[in-house]
Amino acid sequence: SYELTQPLAVSVALGQTARITCGGNNIGGKNVHWYQQKPGQAPVLVIYRDDHRPSGIPDRFSGSNSGNTATLTISRAQAGDEAVYYCQVWDRNTWVFGGGTKLTVL
């Protein structure tokens, strides 16, 4: 089965840029989606198909995907961006999630 690897935790200073990676075998050939989950809440889609933002998601959120790594980038990080972020791909008619990365804004 396909596996996605994310770092357990990433920290960023307030106002700086955070990058969260998602590793997978030739993930660049797949569509990668990213979700934000705050404590006690359901996940929210923040990036779809590598680099597209749903309506209502700030343009501080962006994504890229190439080779074996996809990256979620959060610019000008705010306290409200503290959350767990999950990447997700489709693989042979199954949905696969990464283990999640806890983003801390210092």
Next chain:
Amino acid sequence: QVQLVQSGAEVKKPGASVKVSCRASGYNFTDYYIHWVRQAPGQGLEWMGWINPNSGGTNDAQNFQGRVTVTRDTSISTAYMVLGRLRSDDTAIYYCSRSYHNTDYYSALDSWGQGTLVTVSS
């Protein structure tokens, strides 16, 4: 606006079954697949399966094959997930969500229910 509203929390004994519902509104129910995703306490997201509300076709994750049944009632725009032979490690929040299709291109889960806590305890 799109809404997925799930049924309330459940407490079940080991070996029992649980049925969780997910009522959709704000869009044409049969146009989107409904997925079930669970999250054990302090853990990550685990995909369980989907149903195509239009055809009734389903696909389940290998980890759950034989224990999970997903159905729908198009007359009331509601999907259901039944998990059988419950164990203590099935204690989790169960979410429904939707995708436009079951292909790579359309695999984003763009709306989620509020979650249903299922507790399995003797």
